[in-house]
Amino acid sequence: MIERSFGSRLxxxxxxxxxxxxxxxxxxxxxxxxxxxxxxxxxxxxxxxxGPNFWENxxxxxxxxxxxxxxxxxxxxxxxxxxxxxxxxxxxxxISILSAYAIxxxxxxxxxVFFWLIFITLxxxxxxxxxxxxxxxxxxxxxxxxxxxxxxxxxxxxxTLLFRQFFMTIPGELVEAARLDGAGPWRFFKDILLPLSRTxxxxxxxxxxIYGWTQYLWPLLMTNRNDMGTVVIxxxxxxxxxxxxxxxxxxxxxxxxxxxxxxLVVVLMQRWFVKGLxxxxx
Amino acid sequence: xxxxxxxxxxxxxxxxxxxxxxxxxxxxxxxxxxxALYTSxxxxxxxxxxxxxxxxxxxxxxxxxxxxxxxxxVTGIFSVFTVAVALGLGLLFxxxxxxxxRGRGFVRTLMIWPYAVAPAIAGMLWLxxxxxxxxxxxxxxxxxxxxxxxxxxxxxxxxxxxxxxxWKQISYNFLFFVAGLQAIPKSLIEAAAIDGAGETKRFWTxxxxxxxxxxxxxxxxxxxYAFFDTFGIIHAVTGGGPGKATETLVYKVxxxxxxxxxxxxxAAQSVILMVIVIALTxxxxxxxxxxxxxx
Amino acid sequence: MATxxxxxxxxxxxxxxxxxxxxxxxxxxxxxxxLVGPSGCGKSTLLRxxxxxxxxxxxxxxxxxARVNDIGPAERDIAMVFQxxxxxxxxxxxxxxxxxxxxxxxxxxxxxTRVREAAARLELAHLLDRKPSELSGGQRQRVAMGRAIVRDxxxxxxxxxxxxxxxxxxxxxxxxxxxxxxxLGVTSVYVTHDQLEAMTLADxxxxxxxxxxxxxxxxxxxxxxxxxxxxASFIGAPSMNLLPLASGAFxxxxxxxxxxxxxxxxxxxxEVIVAAGASxxxxxxxxxVEAVEPVGAESFIYARAGGDRIILRVAGRTQAAxxxxxxxxxxxxxxxAFGTDGRRLQERM
Numbered sequence: 071m072i073e074r075s076f077g078s079r080l081x082x083x084x085x086x087x088x089x090x091x092x093x094x095x096x097x098x099x100x101x102x103x104x105x106x107x108x109x110x111x112x113x114x115x116x117x118x119x120x121g122p123n124f125w126e127n128x129x130x131x132x133x134x135x136x137x138x139x140x141x142x143x144x145x146x147x148x149x150x151x152x153x154x155x156x157x158x159x160x161x162x163x164x165i166s167i168l169s170a171y172a173i174x175x176x177x178x179x180x181x182x183v184f185f186w187l188i189f190i191t192l193x194x195x196x197x198x199x200x201x202x203x204x205x206x207x208x209x210x211x212x213x214x215x216x217x218x219x220x221x222x223x224x225x226x227x228x229x230t231l232l233f234r235q236f237f238m239t240i241p242g243e244l245v246e247a248a249r250l251d252g253a254g255p256w257r258f259f260k261d262i263l264l265p266l267s268r269t270x271x272x273x274x275x276x277x278x279x280i281y282g283w284t285q286y287l288w289p290l291l292m293t294n295r296n297d298m299g300t301v302v303i304x305x306x307x308x309x310x311x312x313x314x315x316x317x318x319x320x321x322x323x324x325x326x327x328x329x330x331x332x333x334l335v336v337v338l339m340q341r342w343f344v345k346g347l348x349x350x351x352x
Numbered sequence: 353x354x355x356x357x358x359x360x361x362x363x364x365x366x367x368x369x370x371x372x373x374x375x376x377x378x379x380x381x382x383x384x385x386x387x388a389l390y391t392s393x394x395x396x397x398x399x400x401x402x403x404x405x406x407x408x409x410x411x412x413x414x415x416x417x418x419x420x421x422x423x424x425x426v427t428g429i430f431s432v433f434t435v436a437v438a439l440g441l442g443l444l445f446x447x448x449x450x451x452x453x454r455g456r457g458f459v460r461t462l463m464i465w466p467y468a469v470a471p472a473i474a475g476m477l478w479l480x481x482x483x484x485x486x487x488x489x490x491x492x493x494x495x496x497x498x499x500x501x502x503x504x505x506x507x508x509x510x511x512x513x514x515x516x517x518x519w520k521q522i523s524y525n526f527l528f529f530v531a532g533l534q535a536i537p538k539s540l541i542e543a544a545a546i547d548g549a550g551e552t553k554r555f556w557t558x559x560x561x562x563x564x565x566x567x568x569x570x571x572x573x574x575x576x577y578a579f580f581d582t583f584g585i586i587h588a589v590t591g592g593g594p595g596k597a598t599e600t601l602v603y604k605v606x607x608x609x610x611x612x613x614x615x616x617x618x619a620a621q622s623v624i625l626m627v628i629v630i631a632l633t634x635x636x637x638x639x640x641x642x643x644x645x646x647x
Numbered sequence: 648m649a650t651x652x653x654x655x656x657x658x659x660x661x662x663x664x665x666x667x668x669x670x671x672x673x674x675x676x677x678x679x680x681x682l683v684g685p686s687g688c689g690k691s692t693l694l695r696x697x698x699x700x701x702x703x704x705x706x707x708x709x710x711x712x713a714r715v716n717d718i719g720p721a722e723r724d725i726a727m728v729f730q731x732x733x734x735x736x737x738x739x740x741x742x743x744x745x746x747x748x749x750x751x752x753x754x755x756x757x758x759x760t761r762v763r764e765a766a767a768r769l770e771l772a773h774l775l776d777r778k779p780s781e782l783s784g785g786q787r788q789r790v791a792m793g794r795a796i797v798r799d800x801x802x803x804x805x806x807x808x809x810x811x812x813x814x815x816x817x818x819x820x821x822x823x824x825x826x827x828x829x830x831l832g833v834t835s836v837y838v839t840h841d842q843l844e845a846m847t848l849a850d851x852x853x854x855x856x857x858x859x860x861x862x863x864x865x866x867x868x869x870x871x872x873x874x875x876x877x878x879a880s881f882i883g884a885p886s887m888n889l890l891p892l893a894s895g896a897f898x899x900x901x902x903x904x905x906x907x908x909x910x911x912x913x914x915x916x917x918e919v920i921v922a923a924g925a926s927x928x929x930x931x932x933x934x935x936v937e938a939v940e941p942v943g944a945e946s947f948i949y950a951r952a953g954g955d956r957i958i959l960r961v962a963g964r965t966q967a968a969x970x971x972x973x974x975x976x977x978x979x980x981x982x983x984a985f986g987t988d989g990r991r992l993q994e995r996m
Contacts, residue, residue: 099480100480169372178363178367195629198385200610202387202619206387243729250700306472329468347524
């Protein structure tokens, strides 16, 4: 370690202080706004410290009925979003680990065809096939259903590639030892592969949970009914700058409630998150 | 001796394991994508009753449409600035964080927050701070005599969406640059110090060149992000406006298909976007391959 | 307790490579057979065919008289120790040893008895609750052996089990494996590329090269009468000096078959004589000393004889010094002669 000069260290601290300000401030600002009354919010500038309306705003938003968007409570929206995030995360992990298992630990005709079939989906994100996908969903009657919200997003080339990469680092001798120990494909998967994949699964879970929670275009397309919407979509519907009736203090509470769960997941599972993020992209 | 991969001798099982993913992929990826290709060659009459095969005509119209050219330019400007700001700040913050002796964990914990915020919400947060009605920063700008209104001024709207888009991506770039910095052997930097290179010189002559693979990788990932994942920001903050000042390619596909119901041209735009994604993915994997081969 | 019979066993890979070219040999009950050869000679493939991890293209593998070609590895009643041990990293030592028994549906009590017995025998009793990552190389090696022992199999298979250990530990474990195998009396096949390991462990030595058997025999028999130039140079360290007869460096050789093209002698079989004028029946060479390596109990002398380099091994110290011109004498009965195909020409010494 090279000793750094005092000036250099001071500069680093200054830059990092600015960095934290830039990165955290918008979220902090929302948090502060969510504790002020509507009148305070409408009269800028907003104070930099939390206001006295925390309980009032949050209880109104959660239980008051006034903060409802199109007759739907925040708890319903949060539930929908949670279902979406969990189903996508768990579904993707299950589906991807199975296909990666097939591709790495078996040899069968058309193996590489399947691999490429999955691989190429990397190049077909929702954004480039919006309309036809919507038509398919309408034809299948999946609009406004949890299946429609989650199932199509469960196929993931990225997760499959990650598991494939990890599986390929497992020494062949371990498979042979298991076979000599009388373990067939299922026992090997359950007793050896799954336990060894634990950290990878945890890392992937964090990334996919965030991915599911922050979806926007997909729920926008797949839901018409307000009670099937996600909290992100509902927020968009609540905001109107032209409309003087926008309940900004409740919008801010909803914003905080929409941000909090994924931030908590990322911060509390930081170790796996960072590992998963940096390694999955290699 | 390199042996072939050890495997299980089952015939049916692998197909069963692959079935869920392949089924979902075929129904929800390949079927719509082929529909997009097919529709891009059709035109519907005004009543949506008859369809006519028009070959590449939709593509000709799309590429000849001034609105599409505008959208291309908007996407270009938006992407270049978003990527530049997000990469620049990510690198700067990572380099500074690496200088810390203590408190790195604390800094990292705060730096990753924006990653967890949905792009649309990121856009709303920034809009809330900067909207002319009650945003505190808009208020300050006005008090300082600056005419700030991103809802009416196209350039200001662009600045706002770029700020929101870049802000959200800083976390990601920060984490990768930190990982990249930590992978540089300390002995190299110490050798440079012994060779008389000062701190700034060490950065530009040793650290920055060695970070090139990370930077290049992030460049591609950030471009993909700016092209596709920022739909929520545009949709929630500006709706492509004012005018068409922030109408990006993806937003236009959505708008032409769902709002203007012009299926043929929307499909043609989808196909063009597909080509862009394929090109970006190809670049990314060429890079990955190179990294594998040349360390 | 079992015999192992291989008859015309052949392995042909889909890409056309013939890894094992129709080998036949038997291993008697309780014997330790070592397959030795350079990497790529087919020894590992052969072992894996015995284990059932590779299919047998042609021929037959019999364990205890029963054909096992079409039986899966788990049903062959064999146990294997792998090169990198292949311990399950997430399981404790106890579970690593018990896993195979559990998969066979053995009762808890019986498993416990067996695991503890094996652990005691291998001095692992205090490590049963550790994970493999918490063990030293030697300890992991023991666990790998423990996993084989608890199964009480008909045949033990070892795939270069010592190659990941440092030299000192390798010597120690070699002795342990030998003792263990002898006391358990289980028929064993051991693959290695290390000729020292092969010599010291084997009851029967099988020297392989390019998918074929070069020689089978007791280690010392192979050493004293190598069947080919390949075996001669592979077994023994430093390896045998092999000189082309045509090189003309020889003052005179008698008693060598007329069709010999190569003759050889072991480094320890040569004598150094300072003055010329040796007995006519022996091989004599004029040599210039190039380098001397005293290693304590013995010394190695590197020398040049005509166009060929030779190496000599003498006990204790030597007065030899670089650039000394010496005459080397090899007694007639210590000379090995090989024909054009590299095969040995003499019957026996």
